[in-house]
Amino acid sequence: xxxxxxxRQNAVILFSGGLDSTTVLAIATAKGYQxxxxxxxxxxxxxxxxxxxxxxxxxxxxYRHLVLxxxxxxxxxxxxxxxxxxxxxxxxxxxxxxxxxSYVPARNSIFLSYAVSWAEVIGARDxxxxxxxxxxSGYPDCRPEYLSSFEKTANLGTKAGVEGGRSFNIHAPLLYxxxxxxxxxxxxxxxxxxxxxxxxxxxxAGRACGKCDSCLLRLKGFSEAGVNDPVEYx
Amino acid sequence: xxxxxxxRQNAVILFSGGLDSTTVLAIATAKGYQxxxxxxxxxxxxxxxxxxxxxxxxxxxxYRHLVLxxxxxxxxxxxxxxxxxxxxxxxxxxxxxxxxxSYVPARNSIFLSYAVSWAEVIGARDxxxxxxxxxxSGYPDCRPEYLSSFEKTANLGTKAGVEGGRSFNIHAPLLYxxxxxxxxxxxxxxxxxxxxxxxxxxxxAGRACGKCDSCLLRLKGFSEAGVNDPVEYx
Numbered sequence: 220x221x222x223x224x225x226x227r228q229n230a231v232i233l234f235s236g237g238l239d240s241t242t243v244l245a246i247a248t249a250k251g252y253q254x255x256x257x258x259x260x261x262x263x264x265x266x267x268x269x270x271x272x273x274x275x276x277x278x279x280x281x282y283r284h285l286v287l288x289x290x291x292x293x294x295x296x297x298x299x300x301x302x303x304x305x306x307x308x309x310x311x312x313x314x315x316x317x318x319x320x321s322y323v324p325a326r327n328s329i330f331l332s333y334a335v336s337w338a339e340v341i342g343a344r345d346x347x348x349x350x351x352x353x354x355x356s357g358y359p360d361c362r363p364e365y366l367s368s369f370e371k372t373a374n375l376g377t378k379a380g381v382e383g384g385r386s387f388n389i390h391a392p393l394l395y396x397x398x399x400x401x402x403x404x405x406x407x408x409x410x411x412x413x414x415x416x417x418x419x420x421x422x423x424a425g426r427a428c429g430k431c432d433s434c435l436l437r438l439k440g441f442s443e444a445g446v447n448d449p450v451e452y453x
Numbered sequence: 454x455x456x457x458x459x460x461r462q463n464a465v466i467l468f469s470g471g472l473d474s475t476t477v478l479a480i481a482t483a484k485g486y487q488x489x490x491x492x493x494x495x496x497x498x499x500x501x502x503x504x505x506x507x508x509x510x511x512x513x514x515x516y517r518h519l520v521l522x523x524x525x526x527x528x529x530x531x532x533x534x535x536x537x538x539x540x541x542x543x544x545x546x547x548x549x550x551x552x553x554x555s556y557v558p559a560r561n562s563i564f565l566s567y568a569v570s571w572a573e574v575i576g577a578r579d580x581x582x583x584x585x586x587x588x589x590s591g592y593p594d595c596r597p598e599y600l601s602s603f604e605k606t607a608n609l610g611t612k613a614g615v616e617g618g619r620s621f622n623i624h625a626p627l628l629y630x631x632x633x634x635x636x637x638x639x640x641x642x643x644x645x646x647x648x649x650x651x652x653x654x655x656x657x658a659g660r661a662c663g664k665c666d667s668c669l670l671r672l673k674g675f676s677e678a679g680v681n682d683p684v685e686y687x
Contacts, residue, residue, distance in 0.1 A: 287523075287524045287527055287528075288522075288524055289521075289524065290522055290523065293519060293521055294519070294567070294570050294571045294574055295574055296570070296573065296574035318612050318615075318616075322612060323570075324569070324571075324574055324611060324612065325566050325567075325573060325607070325610060326570070328566035328569065328570075329563065329570060332563040333528070333559075335558070335559045336525070336530070336557075336562075336563060339530065339558035339559060340528055340530035340558055359609065359610055359615045360610035360611070362609065362610075364609055365606065365609040365610040368602065368605050371602050371606075372599065372602040372603050372605075372606045373559070375593065375594075375599040376559060376561060376562050376593050376594035376596075376599040376602075376603065377558060377559055377593055377594070378552050378556060378558065378593060381552075381593045382552075
């Protein structure tokens with residue numbers, strides 16, 4: 220159990236400002252952790268998500284929010300950083316059939332490594348990530364066997380891991396939830412999804428396209444949950 | 454065996470511009486790889502090393518050189534990014550007795566994750582890193598068990614790793630060499646150590662302090678190798 224009150228344990232939350240990670244933040248908060256969010260400007264075309272992340276982090280009372288500019292666009296190789304076309308208007312079967320062009324090479328290893336680094340500095344041992352294998356099985360770095368191997372590596376490669384005491388734990392509370400279940404969980408915890416951003420291809424006003432994989436999965440999730448999606452679409 | 458000539462295999466070299474990684478670059482080049490170096494501006498106080506890295510990479514004829522600014526100083530927790538005092542004037546026994554303040558939390562996980570990301574984009578499967586357990590046993594992320602676990606994680610978390618074909622290999626050719634042996638290896642391969650930088654605390658002209666752990670280990674290595682250290686000290 221996590222302590223509450225003055226002696227709350229620090230946790231680091233990988234926080235994009237999207238539907239999933241905002242739900243994860245609500246879950247970690249509800250568990251009693253003192254939440255430290257980390258977000259990345261990595262050259263994503265939809266960097267409006269980080270503006271949303273800043274607003275949500277402040278509103279949800281996080282303890283610290285660290286935003287890092289990490290230049291993944293100089294590496295490229297992903298539709299999210301503008302190198303190749305985004306998948307649009309695909310069926311859910313197509314989404315499940317192969318690794319999509321929105322895959323960013325080794326992104327979760329990079330994000331989780333930063334999270335471990337910061338966790339070590341602030342004395343946190345719990346790291347939360349909003350990955351999920353249900354709707355979108357294409358990303359190799361969302362699989363449970365990957366997460367488990369990363370956790371082991373993190374403990375082998377850090378001072379915290381070798382000097383004894385509690386080891387790092389990678390928590391992925393959404394891993395086996397459908398988008399519908401994630402939304403219902405968030406609603407039960409009071410998440411305001413109006414302040415989340417999912418679209419890979421927003422217009423200049425930040426409005427969602429409604430056609431990219433991320434929008435389609437989001438809309439399907441809200442529809443199946445019987446909840447109105449409060450964000451604005453183009 | 455690595456092919457030579459027109460069809461050389463790409464390798465990614467983690468390249469700080471220091472003595473170790475410059476030797477590693479020479480080793481990978483001698484093995485016939487087409488070398489792609491990656492260097493990081495991470496808020497290190499001795500960022501003169503990256504200037505040296507640029508010059509050495511050009512002189513050694515590398516295929517590509519990518520320099521990323523990755524803001525690790527916003528995380529802190531290390532003497533290298535200026536948060537805590539650097540170790541100075543220590544004995545070699547002291548250096549071996551504990552993890553030094555120059556340890557940067559999870560640095561090799563971050564560096565290696567970027568290397569894997571780039572390797573995936575440019576079609577490389579071989580990643581070279583100049584870590585070493587002999588002189589400086591204090592860094593947890595230089596241990597063979599860490600490197601082996603990282604390699605497994607990288608293969609689980611990438612498109613390249615799950616779609617079959619050759620997996621990622623993390624090469625650490627200096628792992629069991631002393632500094633003396635590293636220098637003799639480099640000399641035999643024609644490395645110009647005048648263009649390498651090791652010092653954690655250089656003056657404004659980039660001259661080495663001669664007192665930090667890194668300088669002391671370097672000087673001891675050159676002394677034991679019977680080779681003159683060509684860099685300028687303050």
